[in-house]
Amino acid sequence: MEIGILGTGMVGQTIGSKLVQLGHIVKMGSRTANNEKAIDWVKSNGPNASCGTFEDAASFGEILFNCTAGNASINALKLANENNFNGKILLDIANTLDFSKGMPPMLSVCNDDSLGEQIQRTFPQLKVIKTLNTMNCKLMVDPSLVNGDHDIFVSGNDLAAKEKVKSILADWFGWKSIIDLGDISAARGMEMLLPIWIRLMGIFKTPNFNFKIAR
Amino acid sequence: MEIGILGTGMVGQTIGSKLVQLGHIVKMGSRTANNEKAIDWVKSNGPNASCGTFEDAASFGEILFNCTAGNASINALKLANENNFNGKILLDIANTLDFSKGMPPMLSVCNDDSLGEQIQRTFPQLKVIKTLNTMNCKLMVDPSLVNGDHDIFVSGNDLAAKEKVKSILADWFGWKSIIDLGDISAARGMEMLLPIWIRLMGIFKTPNFNFKIAR
Numbered sequence: 001m002e003i004g005i006l007g008t009g010m011v012g013q014t015i016g017s018k019l020v021q022l023g024h025i026v027k028m029g030s031r032t033a034n035n036e037k038a039i040d041w042v043k044s045n046g047p048n049a050s051c052g053t054f055e056d057a058a059s060f061g062e063i064l065f066n067c068t069a070g071n072a073s074i075n076a077l078k079l080a081n082e083n084n085f086n087g088k089i090l091l092d093i094a095n096t097l098d099f100s101k102g103m104p105p106m107l108s109v110c111n112d113d114s115l116g117e118q119i120q121r122t123f124p125q126l127k128v129i130k131t132l133n134t135m136n137c138k139l140m141v142d143p144s145l146v147n148g149d150h151d152i153f154v155s156g157n158d159l160a161a162k163e164k165v166k167s168i169l170a171d172w173f174g175w176k177s178i179i180d181l182g183d184i185s186a187a188r189g190m191e192m193l194l195p196i197w198i199r200l201m202g203i204f205k206t207p208n209f210n211f212k213i214a215r
Numbered sequence: 216m217e218i219g220i221l222g223t224g225m226v227g228q229t230i231g232s233k234l235v236q237l238g239h240i241v242k243m244g245s246r247t248a249n250n251e252k253a254i255d256w257v258k259s260n261g262p263n264a265s266c267g268t269f270e271d272a273a274s275f276g277e278i279l280f281n282c283t284a285g286n287a288s289i290n291a292l293k294l295a296n297e298n299n300f301n302g303k304i305l306l307d308i309a310n311t312l313d314f315s316k317g318m319p320p321m322l323s324v325c326n327d328d329s330l331g332e333q334i335q336r337t338f339p340q341l342k343v344i345k346t347l348n349t350m351n352c353k354l355m356v357d358p359s360l361v362n363g364d365h366d367i368f369v370s371g372n373d374l375a376a377k378e379k380v381k382s383i384l385a386d387w388f389g390w391k392s393i394i395d396l397g398d399i400s401a402a403r404g405m406e407m408l409l410p411i412w413i414r415l416m417g418i419f420k421t422p423n424f425n426f427k428i429a430r
Contacts, residue, residue, distance in 0.1 A: 104400070106326050110407070150429035153411075181414050185319070189411030192325075196368075196404030199396050200428060209430035213415060214365035215423060 004029060004061025006054055006076050008037040011093060011137040012067035018141035020045045022172055029057025031079065058084040063091070063168075064126075070096035070115050071108050077123055085125040089161045091168075092116050092187070093132045093140070095194050104198055107191060116187025120157065129156035129165040130187040134197065136207035141173045143210075150210040151177045155186035179213065219244060219276025221269055221291055223252040226308060226352040227282035233356035235260045237387055244272025246294065273299040278306070278383075279341075285311035285330050285406075286323050292338055300340040304376045306383075307331050307402070308347040308355070310409050319413055322406060331402025335372065342376035344369055345402040346384065349412065351422035356388045358425075365425040366392045370401035394428065 005016045005028045016026045028038045028051040038051035051057075058064060058080035068076040073094045096108035096115050109115050116130035131154040132140045139145050143152075152175045156162045162180065169175040181189065193211065201207050220231045220243045231241045243253045243266040253266035266272075273279060273295035283291040288309045311323035311330050324330055331345035346369040347355045354360050358367075367390045371377045377395065384390040396404065408426065416422050 104403070110326055111321050111410075146429050148429050150427075179415075179418075181411070181418065186411075186414050188319075189414050192407040192410050195326075195407050196396070196401075199401050199404050200394075203394075203396065204430060206430075209428050212365075212427040212429040214361050214363050214425050214427040215419060215421075 001025070002060055002062050003027075004057035004059075004064045005067055006057055006064060006080060007067035007069070008035050008041065008051075009067065009069070011140075012065070013037070013041050014137040014141060015065055015067060015093075016041060016049065017045055018173070020048050024048065026050070027052055027057045027060040029054040029080065031076075054080040055084065061088070063089045066090055066092045066094050066119070068094055070094035071098060073115060074118060074122055077119065082123055082125055085123055088126060089164060090119065090123075090126045090128050091132065091165060092119055092128050092130045095133050095191055097194060104195060107194060110188065110192050114185070114187035114191050116155065116184050116191070120184050127156065127158040127161035128184055129154055129158075129162055130184060130190055131155075131165060131169065134190055134193045135210050139208065139210060143174050143176070145208050146210045148212070149177055150212040151179050153179050153181050153186075153190050155181040155184055155190060157183050216240070217275055217277050218242075219272035219274075219279045220282055221272055221279060221295060222282035222284070223250050223256065223266075224282065224284070226355075227280070228252070228256050229352040229356060230280055230282060230308075231256060231264065232260055233388070235263050239263065241265070242267055242272045242275040244269040244295065246291070269295040270299065276303070278304045281305055281307045281309050281334070283309055285309035286313060288330060289333060289337055292334060292341075297338055297340055300338055303341060304379060305334065305338075305341045305343050306347065306380060307334055307343050307345045310348050310406055312409060319410060322409060325403065325407050327403075329400070329402035329406050331370065331399050331406070335399050342371065342373040343399055344371035344373075344377055344380040345399060345405055346370075346380060349405055349408045350425050354423065354425060358389050358391070360423050361425045363427070364392055365427040366394050368394050368396050368401075368405050370396040370399055370405060372398050
């Protein structure tokens with residue numbers, strides 16, 4: 001499948017590389033066509049990897065991954081040009097972490113809104129599915145990094161798109177326990193997991209842990 | 216031990232009854248000395264249970280439990296009179312859930328502050344330990360209601376008080392896995408678990424589940 005990755009950071013690189021390993025054709029998009037990190041990533045990922053602008057990646061991908069920093073996501077998606085979005089699935093992985101006032105970071109959006117909802121409202125042509133935002137990026141594509149059972153959450157308004165994303169999580173990335181939280185407003189609760197996640201990482205000194213709902 | 220419970224709702228009643236069963240002497244406090252729910256609770260819990268005003272309960276208890284609604288907690292503690300607080304431990308179990316705009320509820324305080332921190336700031340004579348707020352009240356005093364391993368969080372500034380609370384959770388209520396998140400500012404992350412908790416309860420149709428950090 002042809003997939004567009006928006007963002008060139010660790011999350012975008014990790015997911016992009018996993019997708020290339022799985023045999024997909026991946027274009028990584030950023031603000032400029034000659035982003036150094038994107039070019040390096042292309043070099044180390046072979047002929048099925050390419051890069052370009054946000055618009056190039058959005059136009060290329062049948063499915064899109066939002067791996068930008070949460071506070072830059074809306075602008076990145078505007079640059080991606082909504083004319084490229086016609087009914088495509090966007091996996092929204094971003095969190096609006098704001099480190100500008102020091103540690104611990106705060107969320108720029110929470111409680112009565114979420115980034116997932118903002119993106120869905122701003123770009124109704126996208127089928128936004130919030131997922132993967134509640135863990136470290138290595139764990140996103142390799143759940144076996146954490147022992148035992150643990151969970152991944154999904155939320156979104158389009159049921160068929162959500163089923164497609166669940167099958168991506170299960171069949172491509174290896175997730176066994178996927179909890180469907182309902183419509184995109186559940187992105188609030190998913191994004192509000194970040195403050196305790198960051199606190200836990202500081203205590204455990206490793207990002208290799210994950211939420212599990214015991215029942 | 217003599218214990219003061221602030222609040223007469225399900226949380227206060229459930230914890231109060233458990234403490235009486237354990238042999239403690241419990242006074243339940245509310246806005247008025249003759250609160251009907253408190254009087255009914257006393258009747259069904261025998262001679263070691265009593266009730267009175269917030270001030271009566273705060274003066275009576277060597278240890279205090281804040282089981283009021285989060286948005287009423289600061290006022291309840293003011294009525295309890297800070298002269299009764301001299302160095303006492305307060306287990307803060309409350310959440311600032313605001314249902315006034317319908318479902319899902321929002322938090323009145325979050326992100327850059329928390330109820331736990333507000334209480335500690337307002338009443339420096341208390342040793343505030345945030346705990347037990349991330350689950351249903353029946354589970355608070357009986358972790359075996361949920362299968363397998365699952366976690367309870369604690370945070371607070373006073374290390375000795377936090378150790379005392381950990382022993383209360385372990386020895387009185389039966390908690391095996393207690394995660395110490397550090398100082399009281401970690402109450403932000405603990406209280407911000409509520410939106411996803413409420414969403415999960417709606418999906419599972421039962422409050423008998425709990426967070427577990429897999430690692």
